[in-house]
Amino acid sequence: xxxxxxxxxxxxxxxxxxxxxxxxxxxxxxxxxxxxxxxxxxxxxxxxxxxxxxxxxxxxxxxxxxxxxxxxxxxxxxxxxxxxxxxxxxxxxxxxxxxxxxxxxxxxxxxxxxxxxxxxxxxxxxxxxxxxxxxxxxxxxxxxxxxxxxxxxxxxxxxxxxxxxxxxxxxxxxxxxxxxxxxxxxxxxxxxxxxxxxxxxxxxxxxxxxxxxxxxxxxxxxxxxxxxxxxxxxxxxxxxxxxxxxxxxxxxxxxxxxxxxxxxxxxxxxxxxxxxxxxxxxxxxxxxxxxxxxxxxxxxxxxxxxxxxxxxxxxxxxxxxxxxxxxxxxxxxxxxxxxxxxxxxxxxxxxxxxxxxxx
Amino acid sequence: xxxxxxxxxxxxxxxxxxxxxxxxxxxxxxxxxxxxxxxxxxxxxxxxxxxxxxxxxxxxxxxxxxxxxxxxxxxxxxxxxxxxxxxxxxxxxxxxxxxxxxxxxxxxxxxxxxxxxxxxxxxxxxxxxxxxxxxxxxxxxxxxxxxxxxxxxxxxxxxxxxxxxxxxxxxxxxxxxxxxxxxxxxxxxxxxxxxxxxxxxxxxxxxxxxxxxxxxxxxxxxxxxxxxxxxxxxxxxxxxxxxxxxxxxxxxxxxxxxxxxxxxxxxxxxxxxxxxxxxxxxxxxxxxxxxxxxxxxxxxxxxxxxxxxxxxxxxxxxxxxxxxxxxxxx
Numbered sequence: 087x088x089x090x091x092x093x094x095x096x097x098x099x100x101x102x103x104x105x106x107x108x109x110x111x112x113x114x115x116x117x118x119x120x121x122x123x124x125x126x127x128x129x130x131x132x133x134x135x136x137x138x139x140x141x142x143x144x145x146x147x148x149x150x151x152x153x154x155x156x157x158x159x160x161x162x163x164x165x166x167x168x169x170x171x172x173x174x175x176x177x178x179x180x181x182x183x184x185x186x187x188x189x190x191x192x193x194x195x196x197x198x199x200x201x202x203x204x205x206x207x208x209x210x211x212x213x214x215x216x217x218x219x220x221x222x223x224x225x226x227x228x229x230x231x232x233x234x235x236x237x238x239x240x241x242x243x244x245x246x247x248x249x250x251x252x253x254x255x256x257x258x259x260x261x262x263x264x265x266x267x268x269x270x271x272x273x274x275x276x277x278x279x280x281x282x283x284x285x286x287x288x289x290x291x292x293x294x295x296x297x298x299x300x301x302x303x304x305x306x307x308x309x310x311x312x313x314x315x316x317x318x319x320x321x322x323x324x325x326x327x328x329x330x331x332x333x334x335x336x337x338x339x340x341x342x343x344x345x346x347x348x349x350x351x352x353x354x355x356x357x358x359x360x361x362x363x364x365x366x367x368x369x370x371x372x373x374x375x376x377x378x379x380x381x382x383x384x385x386x387x388x389x390x391x392x393x394x395x396x397x398x399x400x401x402x403x404x405x406x407x408x409x410x411x412x413x414x415x416x417x418x419x420x421x422x423x424x425x426x427x428x429x430x431x432x433x434x435x436x437x438x439x440x441x442x443x444x445x
Numbered sequence: 446x447x448x449x450x451x452x453x454x455x456x457x458x459x460x461x462x463x464x465x466x467x468x469x470x471x472x473x474x475x476x477x478x479x480x481x482x483x484x485x486x487x488x489x490x491x492x493x494x495x496x497x498x499x500x501x502x503x504x505x506x507x508x509x510x511x512x513x514x515x516x517x518x519x520x521x522x523x524x525x526x527x528x529x530x531x532x533x534x535x536x537x538x539x540x541x542x543x544x545x546x547x548x549x550x551x552x553x554x555x556x557x558x559x560x561x562x563x564x565x566x567x568x569x570x571x572x573x574x575x576x577x578x579x580x581x582x583x584x585x586x587x588x589x590x591x592x593x594x595x596x597x598x599x600x601x602x603x604x605x606x607x608x609x610x611x612x613x614x615x616x617x618x619x620x621x622x623x624x625x626x627x628x629x630x631x632x633x634x635x636x637x638x639x640x641x642x643x644x645x646x647x648x649x650x651x652x653x654x655x656x657x658x659x660x661x662x663x664x665x666x667x668x669x670x671x672x673x674x675x676x677x678x679x680x681x682x683x684x685x686x687x688x689x690x691x692x693x694x695x696x697x698x699x700x701x702x703x704x705x706x707x708x709x710x711x712x713x714x715x716x717x718x719x720x721x722x723x724x725x726x727x728x729x730x731x732x733x734x735x736x737x738x739x740x741x742x743x744x745x746x747x748x749x750x751x752x753x754x755x756x757x758x759x760x761x762x763x764x765x766x767x768x769x770x771x772x773x774x775x
Contacts, residue, residue, distance in 0.1 A: 148713075154631040155602065262723055263489075292488040293658060297705040297717040304714055319631055326707040327714065349709045363636040365661035367688050367703065378633055380587070381601050 108181070109142035110313050111166070111199075111281055116140070116175035118158070118165045122386060131386040135161040136172070137337040143281065148307065148314040150328030150345070152321045152360065156382055158337040159317045163283050166315070167201065168192060180280065197227055200274035204286035206266035210258040216243070216269050217254040223276040242272040245309075246302060264295035271302065275310070283315045288323070300327060321360050325349055330418070333357045336382055336393040339412075343419030353421035353428055356394045392424065400425045402432045449476035450517060450620055450652050451500070451537075457511040458492070458499045458676075465728045469495040471676035472512070477620065482646065482653040484663035484684070486702065487673035490724055493656050496673070497622045501537055502529045516620070534565050538613035542625035544605035548597040554608045555581075555593030561615040580611040583648075585641060603634035610641070617649055624656040639666050660702050664688040672699045675725050675735035678754055682761040693761065695768035698736045734766070742767050 118136040121129055135158045143149045153159040165172035168184050177184045182195045200223075203209040210219055220239045224230065230238065240250040246268040258266050267287065274282055284303070288296045304327065306312055318324050324331055325345045332342040333354060341354040352358045359378040378397045383389055392410050395401040404424050412422045425432050458470040470492040477483050485493045498504050500514045500521060514521045516536055521529065541547045549557055558580055559573040568576070574593075581589035584607040597605055606626060613621055623642065627635040643666065646653055655667055663670045663684065670687050672680045680687075680696035687694055694700050704718040722739040725731060734740070737747040746766050754764040 154633060264723075293660075293702060293705045294488065294720050295723075297719045298721075300707075301717055301719055304716060307714075320707070321632070322707040322709050325709055325713065326711060326717075329713060345713045359633060361709070363632040364709070365635075365639075365659065365665040367661055367664040367706065379637070381603055381634065 107144065109178075110145045110147075110180065111143040111315070112176075112178040113142075113162075113166060114140045114176045114178075116162065116165050116177065117173045118161050118170075119173050133385050134337050134388055135385060136165060137388075138175070139334075139337075139339055140175075141332055141339065141342065143313050143315055145280070146307075146311055146313055147330070148316055148328045150316045150318070150324035150331045151334055152318060152324045152331060153334035154319055154382060156336070156385065157334045158385070159334050160285050162334070163201070163285050163315065163317055166283065167196065167199065193227075197277050198280045200277065200279040200282050202267070202270050202274050202282060202284045202287040205290055206263065206270045207258060209270055210266060210273075212258050214257070215254065216248075216256050216258070216261075219258075219269060220272045220276055223273060227277055229277070238276065239272075242275055243269075245275065245306070246272045248272070262295075263291050264298060267291060267299055268302065271299075271306075275306070278310070279312070281313045281315065283317070285317045286319070287316075289318060289320070296323075303327060320364075321349075322364055333360065336385055336388055338393055338422065340394060340423065341419075341421045342412075343416070343421075347416060347419050351416075351419075351428070353415055353419065353426040354394075354423050355398050355400050355427065358427060359397075392422075400431050448478065450479045451477040452515045453496075453500065453512070454514075455512040456496060456499060456514060456522075457509075458495050458504065459509040459511075461507065461509075462728070467727045468676055468730065469727060470499065473673070473676075473678055474512075475671055475678065475681065477652050477654060479619065479652055480646065480650050481669065482643075482655060482667045483669045483671060484655040484657060484667035485671050485673060486657060486660060486663050488658060488702075488724060490727065491673040492676040493673050494624055497539070497624060497654060497656060501533060501539055501622070502526065503539075534561065534618065535616040536618055537620045537622065538616070538618040539622040539624060540606070540609050540613050540626045542628050544602065544609045544629075545597065547609060548605060550597050553594050553596055554600065558608070558612050558615060561612045565616045576615075577611070580614060581608075583614065583645070584608075584611045586611070602630055603638065606630060606634075606638055607641070610638075610645075614645065614649070618651060620652045620654065621646075622654045622656065625658070626655075627662070628657070628659070635662075642666075660706055672696065672702070674698050676727065677735065677764070678762070679736065679765070680761075680763040681754075682763075686761055693758075695757070695761070695763040696736075696765050697740050697742060697769060700769055734764070 116136055116139045120133045120135060122131045122133055124130040139162055141149065151159050164170065166177050171185060179195060179199055184192060184195055187195055217239055220242055221235050224235045224238060229235065239254065243250040243253060248265060248268050261269065288299050291299060307314065316324055316327050328345050330342065331345045331348045332339050333356060335356050341348060341357050348357060349361065352361060380397050383396055389396050390406055391408055392405040395405040410422045410424045412420045414420050415426060415428055454474050456470055456473045460467040460469055473496055487493045499510050502524065510522055516532060521532060555577055558577040562568060562573045562576050578589050578593060581592060586592050586604060586607050627638050630638060642653060645651065655662065657663060667684050670682060670684050671678055680699045682693065694703065701720045720739050725735050733748040734751050737743040740747065744767060752764045752766045754762050756762045
């Protein structure tokens, strides 16, 4: 594990000096906003989907990002890929700032960063055969002649555990969900990337198939030295595959740390709530009072100060007035909270309601 | 002995797909007692949803349904739609996985609730309106009066599911079937909806069937767990027995489902125990145990003859020739 873990480190205080080796991917202050227009194109509001997110992924490392629907985790992933470009901030990948590159240069830089999406059936062209799907990136980047490309396709299908003889000529509809996801992974591996961004890549699979695909990710990590950015809503799943885990809420990272530390000693009340919401396999363990109430506020008009304060059991006046900056409370374990769980609860507690709590 | 609220005996459902027979449910028997929670667990295609839809008469015409399903002693299978309507809603109600698709997008949510009330009871509009608001409050909908006049797209996923539950509860059913009702929701919302369902269960003295693929959900929220594979029940036991410390899981498929859940306790990058292969093609019938081709401890007898589902211990049924000991696969 690396020694460097920065989060929303606007001030640069969060241990930039602790660099151990160059990060593979370094995102700084990434901001993504979308304008919502009402009828007639009137500007209605701005969705603050991602608001100043910073993190690093070291070579060979898996960084997990957990968050609920609408937390901005998929928007963040797309912003890294420059599709669409983030509104501001920098994304340095293998030494080049992708936000400053255009055209061919961007394409070449992005070749080493590939994506695996949630639903394989909507990310694979239904009219194409498996062979053509896996070959497409090789053609797009003009890699080798037809013969070498075909050989590479067979090699890739083998690598993801699909027999090329049986599967190369099939169409996606002739595959099961797990097999289709393997094809999507083979396509992502075609150009020998160094980073794979998995956006809910196993969420639509049955639990037994999910375990098979997770093991495949682990196998490929070991064999090809891949780094992953593993995005999912399931904290247990993310923890399973990640060296470090980042927790995202309403466009901001609220906690980043080594997987075990985040699970054993969560510092942010939101992380605690996520952990408490996971159904356990302990029978009768059904009532937990600490489960948070309500739903996330609208990202169009996010709460002032700390964005979680409207649902936080520990929130005080300070949380509404002042945005908490990320602090490193344990080695590599950062939290953006005025009253982290490692400290006793503040005297007057209770969620500080926003003007508009419900959407 | 007809204490049971719902008694299902030897339920069989067969679809005809392209001239071939698909046995979706193959001889399923179980009972649900009043006020209890039964979890039906299985992968996609294991027959868990078809089973409950057959009981409610929600399968397409032309589906061959055999066996019996009795609600407080009254047979449900083979009833006409008109006859079934007496039970649906008022005795049994169902909540589906995707609230966005089961709600009418062009109708205000309040009207969809009053529609459910007025279908089953002779009440005037004003009374139905009052009852609908009460129902929205019952399902803890924030700002119930305001939500009444909103359309489904204006609500979040969790709120839509609350509306679905309100509609299902409109006539105070004795049995609520929740088919993957929380699968599409976030974990924190899932926890809220599950708590709500359990609270309502106590308040209304209602029995609950939870259909899910999530063993964790079954363990946390159910009294009884029923595991289905390829249209059959392979194991059934009280949740405390199945998930208890002594680990009484007997069926290897149940074990595999449990092992495949990502655990927070497991170290990062640890290899997950996996089961290879896929569920069998439902159009072909194997002579032996349907899990045998994927089972690590399958022997010749498993492939030759299917084990029967028998009650080997009080309340614990399983169908396996070589069950695991103390929940650990040998």
